[in-house]
Amino acid sequence: MSVTVRVPAKVNVQLAVGGVRDDGYHDLANVFLAVGLYDEITVTPAESLTVTCTGPGADQVPLDRTNLAARAAELLAARYGIDPAVHVHIDKDIPVAGGMAGGSADGAGALLACDALWSTGASREELLGICAELGSDVPFSLVGGAALGTGRGERLTELPVGGAFHWVFAVAEGGLSTPAVYREFDRLNEGVDVPVPVASPLLLDALRTGDAGALAGALVNDLQPAALSLRPSLADTLRTGTDAGALAALVSGSGPTTAFLAKDAESAARISEVLIASSTCRTARVAEAPARGATIL
Incomplete structure (x- = not known):
């Protein structure tokens, strides 16, 4: 069994x-x-x-x-x-x-x-x-x-999520240590009064309504400066995907994967092709969200 x-x-x-x-x-x-x-x-x-x-x-x-x-x-x-x-x-x-x-x-x-x-x-x-x-x-x-x-x-x-969102993920060569990225975040913010983190009402509303354009305007990752500090080449990947038509781009979590929000499935496929051809990443993957959690098959 x-x-x-x-x-x-x-x-x-x-x-x-x-x-x-x-x-x-x-x-x-x-x-x-x-x-x-x-x-x-x-x-x-x-x-x-x-x-x-x-x-x-x-x-x-x-x-x-x-x-x-x-x-x-x-x-x-x-x-x-x-x-x-x-x-x-x-x-x-x-x-x-x-x-x-x-x-x-x-x-x-x-x-x-x-x-x-x-x-x-x-x-x-x-x-x-x-x-x-x-x-x-x-x-x-x-x-x-x-x-x-x-x-x-x-x-x-x-x-709640009101619709499907189309994403492209550019996979970088090698990894990034999550603890190292947080240490770099602390270094970059040394002496700074870091505000208490709160969820963005605009972002939550964009998810609820399924509005990709509104979600694009609300995406944010406070770890992105630290990830870019440790891996400056990720800036080229972000720029390439944005130039290819992504609504928005950001480092995924602590990186080094970068994420690109697309208007629709066709746009996602096109952005993926451009990223793969650009040599700014190892490969690119297209995926929809949201997805179900852990599921017994």
Whole structure:
């Protein structure tokens, strides 16, 4: 017997970052939007906990107990007194280390798959609590759709979305360390009175009404200056996609993937072709949003 779960990538349409807290984290107003790029996680009973991975960037994915999918299995098993003896296989399609929560998606997917395999009967609230232990983005990977994350991003309020949004994601060569980007954010804002992060009413209204033009005018990522400071070449990618007709462009999360909001599917396809031909990124992917959260197949 095995269980397979499909889980989506995300883009942060607003990432408002507050000052560093005493615990080292930052308070956030993080508006997540799940997009139609997916990893598939399959769990199968085994003699011991093992992780394998295939797909683009699989060689960059850790296969030991630091992998969030393995940690998810261990946390759920510990809670219910179960031996976490499963083989977790990750079929990657979400860019690795790209600011699209691929590792978080794998954690959420493995958690839901193990819950089904072991028939634990865990409530949604219990699963979300374990997700929050795993990482700030993991709860949203379970929920999907659109949501506002507060605290360090783990406290979610689901948001209504009134239509489909068309995106292009330019995948950069190599990754960017999320902790390094936050450290650079702190360095760039040293001595600055960083405001308390709040969600933009204009952005929330654009999501609710499905208005791509209004959403384009409200996109913001407070980590973008830090990501560009560490990887200046991303500015060329952003400019290329904007010149190709994107309504708006921004770094996705902590990067280095860059995200381009398009008017429609045809525009998205054209922007993707231009980006791939430009040599300013490794490849480009087209996806619609919102997408469902972790789903058993």
